[in-house]
Amino acid sequence: MSKGRILIGKPGLDGHDRGARYVARLLRNTGYDVIYTGIRRSPEEIVEAAIRENVDAIGLSVLSGAHRVLFRRVIDELTERSAGNILVFGGGTIPEEDISYLKEIGVRAIFTPGTSAQAILSTVEELLRSKHRDTLAKEDRKEVMIR
Amino acid sequence: MTASRLQFGEEEWSKETLAGAVAQHPERARAFTTTSGLPVDRLYLPDDDLVEHYEEKLGFPGRFPFTRGVHPTMFRGRLWTMREYAGYSTAEESNQRYRYLLAEGSTGLSVAFDLPTQLGLDSDDPRSLGEVGKVGVAINTLADMEALFEGIPLDRVSTSMTINAPAVVLLAMYMAVGEKQGVEPSALRGTIQNDILKEYIARGTYIFPPRPSLRLIENTFEYCSRQMPHWNTISISGYHIREAGATAVQELAFTIADAVCYIETALRAGLLIDEFAPRLAFFFAVHSDFFEEIAKFRAARRLYARLMKERFGARSPESMMLRFHTQTSGVTLTAQQPENNVVRVALQAMAAVLGGTQSLHTNSKDEALCLPTEESVRLALRTQEILANETGVASTVDPLGGSFFVEHLTDTIEAEALALLGRIDAMGGMVPAIETGFVRRLIDESADRWSEQVERNERIVVGVNAHADDQPPRMQLFGVADDVRRREIDRLGLVKARRDSRTVERSLVSLRRSAEDDAANLLPPILEAVRAYATIGEICKILRDVFGEYREAVDL
Structure with a gap:
């Protein structure tokens, strides 16, 4: 059984995707359904694909220094399309001082250079588990309301 | 010394000396390999073949097959060009950095363009949002290019430009700046990267499909062979292929396969080999496995010289010389304990010099985190100056020529690269090899193998999977201001008006x-x-x- 559906996206103009491809294969090989967008996709294209593919989470990779702008646009687009339940995590050459900003706007985890595969896998697993719990809790609440 | 006497001696040593030593102190691993996975034996011995076929295999520097170097005196005559890749934000700010680098002793410029420029997009294009001035300088019109080279006489500096899909446009702008300074195209010296095939494979800044892209490249070969005799029309790049995960052998084979494709395109268009081949330049990465890298450069020169002579019938020695730029490896740098990167860069740079590079970029210690600060770029440049002036490595030609180990590795890398080239030829060349995903698959496999080895601690990366500490690095980081796009758009508006x-x-x-x-x-x-x-x-x-x-x- 699939552990969950994840879309790996490369927003913006950066073509360096060794990291994105590695993480995509890593997740796929450990039991996730993974969709990789390929390089140079707009935030709108990425969100569109995520909704169409009904994914649990989006993983973004940016190495060009444009992460603040691009992560934000993906998050905003998700909100606008009422798809805020799709989690966002990401990675790249992202300096410490930007990580708190990204967390503030709703990015759930940031993987910087040198992060081990183990750390990525356990973080993603935990994120999806907590999301699952939230969804169940919401459904419970819905049932209560219907009753 | 005859081979048989040596063989006898080795057997005797094995039995009498080695066996006991290994029994008492076992070796650290059962097998040793280079970082690219080539086997490394315990000991290498003289090879009769090398002496017998010395002129065929090594020859003399400045002569076919150029294994020992492309110049007869190498660095005794002139040191390699110290060229630091730089560019960010607006043309004015990058111009400041160039003047700083020249004042500090850089001997050539190397221009980094931002991603919108590399993709032929103006700063005000919606697709440029967030990217303007980030990884390089933003260039929209000739006005930006004029500002970029303000106060830098183009007849006195050589300029390398990392630009591929729209390389012709930036070359034209450089020529136009030259015109304004009163410098003839024939006096301009420098390089455009102009290597589109590796963009499809590894770097990602392609715009057009392969066929029209190859036409643009052929157009520059033709035009420059007539108008710009000192301009390198292409820098065929293994660097990005290697950084994407390829092994040293794959880096070499794919780069040469790209070269074959460009050469065949130009020949089909009716150019003569000795007209354009002397202006083909190469660009390789230098990673941390010291001897493997040195051997790679030596193998590259020999392989290319033979290919040009035998396969393409080149007559002029300049057509057979593989001249190359080297950059130390970005992927080997770590965000953890960034000071360690200074040491990595120094060792890699030494390998590039021992491998006979024509120019060198040394990475800065902070590049796993951000663009380099002025201070860290200066340290990277000083690393080259120390190598050149204090270590003695530049005092003789090809100092490692004749090393039993390095010659063996040179032969192995050449043979393996030739085998891979043969497979690509059998597929119909590099364009089909790229389109069918063959090249990408090999690189991905190598990248995964490396990551798995590090993950399992079979490869040690100091500060990451060994000798790590919990302290996050404390460094002064370089950042590009977020208002660059607005400033560029303002200027663009003025120019358009x-x-x-x-x-x-x-x-x-x-x-x-x-x-x-x-x-x-x-x-x-x-x-x-x-x-x-x-x-x-x-x-x-x-x-x-x-x-x-x-x-x-x-x-x-």
Whole structure:
């Protein structure tokens, strides 16, 4: 059984995707359904694909220094399309001082250079588990309301 | 010494000395390999073949097959060019960095363009949002290029430009700046990267499909062979292929396979090999496995020289010389304990020099985190100056020539690269090899193998999976201001208001006509458009309309 559906996206103009491809294969090989967008996709294209593919989470990779702008646009687009339940995590050459900003706007985890595969896998697993719990809790609440 | 006597001696040593030593102190691993996975034996011994066939295999420096170097005196005559890749934000700010680097002893410039420029988009294009001035300098029109080289006489400096899909446009702008300074095209020295095939494989800044892209490259070969005799029309790059995960052998084989494709394209267009081949340059990575890297450079020179002579019938020695730029490896740098990167860079740089590089970029210690600060760039440059002046490595030609180990590795890398080249030839060359995903698959496999080895602690990366500490690195980081895009858009508006829009319009119409005619060379009409201050976005829009855009099949 699939552990969950994840879309790996490369927003913006950066073509360096060794990291994105590695993480995509890593997740796929450990039991996730993974969709990789390929390089140079707009935030709108990425969100569109995520909704169409009904994914649990989006993983973004940016190495060009444009992460603040691009992560934000993906998050905003998700909100606008009422798809805020799709989690966002990401990675790249992202300096410490930007990580708190990204967390503030709703990015759930940031993987910087040198992060081990183990750390990525356990973080993603935990994120999806907590999301699952939230969804169940919401459904419970819905049932209560219907009753 | 005869081989048989040596063999006897080795057997005797094995039995009498080695066996006991290994029994008492076992070796650290059962097998040793280079970082690319080539086997490394305990000991290498003299090879009779090398002495017997010395001239065929090694020869003399400055002579075929150039294994020992492309110049007879190598660094005894002139040191390699110390060239630091730089560029960020606006043209004015990058101009400051260039003047700083020249004042500090850099002997050549190397321009980094931002991603919108590399993709032929203006700063005000919606696709440029967030990217303007980030990984390089933003160039929209000739006005930016004039500001970039303000106060730098183009007849006295050589300039390398990392630009690929729209390389012709930036070359035309450079020529136009030269014109304004009163410098003839024939006096300009430098390089455009102009290597589109590795963009499809590893770097990602392609715009057009392969066929029209190859036409643009062929157009520059043709134009420059007549007008710009000192200009390197292409820098065929293994660097990005290696950084994407390829092994040293794959880096070499794919780079040469790309070269074969460019050469065949030019020959098909009717150029003569000795007209354009002397201006082909190469660009390799230098990683941390010291001897493997040195051997790779030596193997590259020999392999290429033989290929040019035997396969393409080159006559001129200049056509057979593999001249190359080297950059130390970005992927081997760590965000953890960044000071360690200074040491990595120094060792890699030494390997590049021992491998006989023509120019060198040393990375800065902070580059796993951000663009380098002025201070860290200076340290990177000083690393080269220490190598050149204090270590003695530049005092003799090919100091490691004749090392039993290095010669063995040189032979092995050459043989393995030739085997891979043979497979690519059998597929019909590099374009089919790229389109079928073959190249990408091999690189991905090598990248995964490396990551798994590090993950399992079979490869040690100091500060990451060994000797790590919990402290996050404390460093002064370099950042590009977020208002660059606004400033660029303001300037673009001014230029557009001042230029003669009818001349621009006319030049773009003429460019479209030439683009539609397969036989036309696109450099002259692009030069016209550039002189009229057409933007890079406007010029590339015409080419996009006529050529279409390439979209990669996504395959994990």
